Amino acid sequence: MLGYISNRIMGLIIVLIGVTVLAFIFSNISSVDPAEAFARRNILNPTPEQIEEIREEMGLNLPVYRQYFNWLQGVLRGELGTSLLTRNPVRVDLAEKIPATLSIVGLASFWIIIITVPLSVLSAVNKDSFFDHTLRIVTTFGISIPNFWLGFILLVAFAIMLPIFSVVDYGSLKSLILPSLTIAIPMASSSIRLLRATILENMKKDFVTYAKARGISKNKIIWQHVLKNSLPPMITVFCQYLGYMIAGSAIVEAVFSWPGIGSHLVSAIIARDLPTINGCLLIIAVIFVFFNLLADILNSAINPKMLSEAGEV
Amino acid sequence: MDNILEVRDLNISLLENNSTIVKDVSFDVGRGKVLGIIGESGSGKTLTCKAMLKLLNEKVFGVRGKVKLNGADILNMDDKQSRAFIGKDISMIMQNPMTAFDPMMKVGNHIVETLKAHTSLSKKQAYAVGMRVLEKMNLQRVAEIMNSYPHTLSGGMLQRVMIAIALMLKPRVIVADEATTALDVKNQAIILDEFQKMRDSGIGLLVVTHDFGVIGKVADEVLVMKGGEIIERGTVHQIFYNPRTEYTKELLEARFLVDEVNYA
Ligand SMILES: Nc1ncnc2c1ncn2[C@@H]1O[C@H](COP(=O)(O)OP(=O)(O)OP(=O)(O)O)[C@@H](O)[C@H]1O
Ligand SMILES: [Mg+2]
Numbered sequence: 001m002l003g004y005i006s007n008r009i010m011g012l013i014i015v016l017i018g019v020t021v022l023a024f025i026f027s028n029i030s031s032v033d034p035a036e037a038f039a040r041r042n043i044l045n046p047t048p049e050q051i052e053e054i055r056e057e058m059g060l061n062l063p064v065y066r067q068y069f070n071w072l073q074g075v076l077r078g079e080l081g082t083s084l085l086t087r088n089p090v091r092v093d094l095a096e097k098i099p100a101t102l103s104i105v106g107l108a109s110f111w112i113i114i115i116t117v118p119l120s121v122l123s124a125v126n127k128d129s130f131f132d133h134t135l136r137i138v139t140t141f142g143i144s145i146p147n148f149w150l151g152f153i154l155l156v157a158f159a160i161m162l163p164i165f166s167v168v169d170y171g172s173l174k175s176l177i178l179p180s181l182t183i184a185i186p187m188a189s190s191s192i193r194l195l196r197a198t199i200l201e202n203m204k205k206d207f208v209t210y211a212k213a214r215g216i217s218k219n220k221i222i223w224q225h226v227l228k229n230s231l232p233p234m235i236t237v238f239c240q241y242l243g244y245m246i247a248g249s250a251i252v253e254a255v256f257s258w259p260g261i262g263s264h265l266v267s268a269i270i271a272r273d274l275p276t277i278n279g280c281l282l283i284i285a286v287i288f289v290f291f292n293l294l295a296d297i298l299n300s301a302i303n304p305k306m307l308s309e310a311g312e313v
Numbered sequence: 314m315d316n317i318l319e320v321r322d323l324n325i326s327l328l329e330n331n332s333t334i335v336k337d338v339s340f341d342v343g344r345g346k347v348l349g350i351i352g353e354s355g356s357g358k359t360l361t362c363k364a365m366l367k368l369l370n371e372k373v374f375g376v377r378g379k380v381k382l383n384g385a386d387i388l389n390m391d392d393k394q395s396r397a398f399i400g401k402d403i404s405m406i407m408q409n410p411m412t413a414f415d416p417m418m419k420v421g422n423h424i425v426e427t428l429k430a431h432t433s434l435s436k437k438q439a440y441a442v443g444m445r446v447l448e449k450m451n452l453q454r455v456a457e458i459m460n461s462y463p464h465t466l467s468g469g470m471l472q473r474v475m476i477a478i479a480l481m482l483k484p485r486v487i488v489a490d491e492a493t494t495a496l497d498v499k500n501q502a503i504i505l506d507e508f509q510k511m512r513d514s515g516i517g518l519l520v521v522t523h524d525f526g527v528i529g530k531v532a533d534e535v536l537v538m539k540g541g542e543i544i545e546r547g548t549v550h551q552i553f554y555n556p557r558t559e560y561t562k563e564l565l566e567a568r569f570l571v572d573e574v575n576y577a
Contacts, residue, residue: 006315127372206412212368213407214478217398218392224426225415304462305416 008296012289019285023278024068035060037272038084058084058274064222071278080282085268089277094261098105098283104180104252105245111184112191112238120195121222121308127200135192142189147248151182151255179256183249188239198230205229232299239295243288314381317485317517318342325360325369325541335541336361338378340488342517347508349532349549350521357523357541359408362490366399367392379511383485401431404479408491410471414463420474421459424481431482438553446481448476450507469500476507486517495529505530525568529553537561 033057039046041079046054055061074081112144123132158178159165165178203210203226211221224298250262257263261280268276318341325335326504334356342348350358363369364376367388380388382402387395407413414423424443428434434442440459447455449464463471472492479487489508508531511518520531528549529536535552537545537560545558556562 077535081548206407206409207415209363209368210405210407210413210475211415213366213400213405213432214423215396215398216426217430220426220430225418228417303417305464 004300005293005297012293015289016282016285020072020278020282021068023281024064024071027274027277028064032272032273034058034084034274041271060274064134064172067085071218071275075282080279083268083273083276085271085273085276090275093264093276094283097259097264099261101246101249101253104183104249104258104260105177105242107176107180108187108245109238109242111181112188112241115184115188116191116195116234117227120192120199121227124196124199124203125222132143138146139192140187143193145186147182147186148251148255150185151179151252154182155255173298179252179258182252182255183245191227191234191237191241195230195234198233199226202226202229228302232303235298235302236295237292240299242291243284246287247284247313316341318382318565319379319381319466320361320365321381323361323364323380324376324423324468325357325364326375326377328373333541334374335364335540338394338538338541338543340536340543340546341408342519345512345515346516347512347518347520347532347534350519350538351523351525351528351535353539353564354523356538359490360541361520361538362405362488362519364388366405367395367405368405376499390532397431398426401482402484403486404482404484405480406472406475406489406492408564409495410468410475411463412496413475414471416464417461417561418462419459420461420463420466424478425461427478428481442481449480450474452477468484469496469503472496472500472504473507476504476540478497480511483517486519487511488521492520492522494523501527506555525553525565537564558564 007274023131033051034053035058037044038056038058039051043050044142059067062070078091080094082088084089086093118225119135122133127133151274155178165174198266199222203222207225207229208221209248221239246261248262248265249258249260253260253263261283265277265284266279267273268280320341321339323335323338324333324335338357338361340348350361352358360369360374364374365380365388367376369376376388378388379386382398385398387398387403387435414420418426421440421443424446425436425439428439428442428542429436432439444455447458452458452473456471457473458466466474472495493504496504505527508520509517512531518531520527532549534548535546536543537552537558539560540549545552545556545561547557548554550563554566556565
């Protein structure tokens with residue numbers, strides 16, 4: 001098990017290096033010159049000499065690989081550079097924004113779980129019933145509706161027309177409800193599809209027939225045998241969702257004016273704030289990779305077969 | 314002659330197109346008797362067995378007829394009532410022991426779960442009973458087996474665990490659908506031995522197989538199925554030495570062909 005995890009971690013480090021290298025390459029082939037952007041923001045009509053000076057100060061005159069290694073050295077020391085926009089250390093800005101995003105994502109995960117599990121079981125058990133068909137239509141909407149639109153609708157419905165939740169009320173638990181639901185609804189919709197299909201597949205398995213033949217009750221068969229066996233793909237997908245939710249939080253954060261890492265990244269991109277962009281990408285990639293690893297660990301913990309396939313019984 | 318199992322006019326149809334797959338199947342199993350069912354692939358043997366224990370999906374199959382266990386028709390009871398009989402008075406040994414167990418549940422918990430479904434034993438008591446029934450099956454290191462996940466045991470071992478589960482609640486009838494097919498010769502012999510013990514203890518046994526060898530060793534009477542119907546029935550002797558239908562003759566000949574190929 002330990003050997004397996006350390007193998008995975010090695011692989012993940014390679015992924016992280018790949019992501020950050022790509023981030024560097026892409027920001028370099030972009031047509032906007034960050035030194036010029038910075039100069040224009042801070043100096044009225046900068047001269048070419050001033051722009052050159054700034055470029056050197058920021059290390060942007062060096063070849064990309066040198067820039068990357070300088071940045072990487074900083075990362076290893078725990079330094080992500082200084083934001084060109086806020087002039088704070090990137091690390092400090094991120095530490096301030098991440099909790100806001102994590103609280104939305106945390107609550108969204110809670111919604112996803114409590115919506116997905118019972119609805120999937122009910123619709124699988126009552127396959128082709130009115131409930132099942134209705135749920136299929138609802139989840140089709142849930143999957144295809146764009147996030148900003150869903151957020152907007154929820155905002156108009158529950159904060160303006162029926163002012164149950166206030167719009168700009170950052171910090172309270174109540175203010176988390178609409179943005180977290182906005183993130184949760186599409187994800188819950190697609191995970192209901194997945195879990196329902198997996199449950200239906202498992203219901204055809206021999207072990208279900210044998211459990212019936214032993215006189216085990218339908219409820220026990222569903223909740224103790226079928227559901228448990230249907231969880232591994234769900235766990236994998238759910239952990240990926242966690243990554244997507246954090247990476248994709250920008251839109252929802254913009255709709256609900258929520259000061260999280262997503263909106264922070266968007267303003268950094270607009271301002272060509274390279275250190276912040278790289279810092280955000282690194283954090284998002286780390287989170288992604290972490291949840292993928294977590295999915296593997298959880299799966300091998302609940303699935304005895306996977307454990308022994310990984311070399312240990 | 315006391316029959317513990319009476320199956321009458323069992324009909325199984327596919328609901329989607331109303332076609333009949335198993336037609337008018339009737340037979341009896343007496344105390345300590347072994348009834349063999351033989352027939353080509355797709356002749357409806359498995360469906361017949363599953364229908365008897367109400368294992369078929371009601372949304373796919375329509376099942377009519379009577380399945381009487383000691384006079385009580387379990388087929389036409391509601392599910393709550395019949396569940397008290399299924400797994401207790403009538404139990405099943407499945408064809409493939411490697412897929413019959415829940416891969417995420419330890420072997421011991423399968424036993425405990427089954428005992429708890431039919432008795433008022435506590436979990437601890439049920440676990441102790443589980444150890445005892447496995448020992449009776451001549452399995453070694455039963456504590457280890459109880460604590461193992463199914464995929465870590467061999468097919469032969471799991472098949473014996475399945476037999477232990479089938480026997481532990483003192484059933485009147487056991488249905489064994491191709492219970493020896495997935496096993497090697499040595500394990501087959503062990504299972505056939507168990508079948509003999511079951512019949513000696515008065516259990517009625519329904520043995521479904523492709524293998525005339527198995528039928529010859531254990532059965533008293535034989536049904537031959539084709540296309541969902543019973544086309545011939547008789548004692549083992551009659552069927553083997555005096556088959557009335559061409560189909561049965563062909564099945565017997567095919568069997569010798571297989572043997573020749575095996576020994577060639
Ligand atoms: N779910 C199903 N839907 C439609 N037809 C089915 C279904 N299950 C079984 N059948 C059909 O019913 C017939 C009988 O199948 P059954 O499994 O009882 O045969 P069998 O005698 O057990 O064969 P085998 O020796 O291969 O195990 C087959 O022709 C099969 O095509
Ligand atoms: Mg069969």
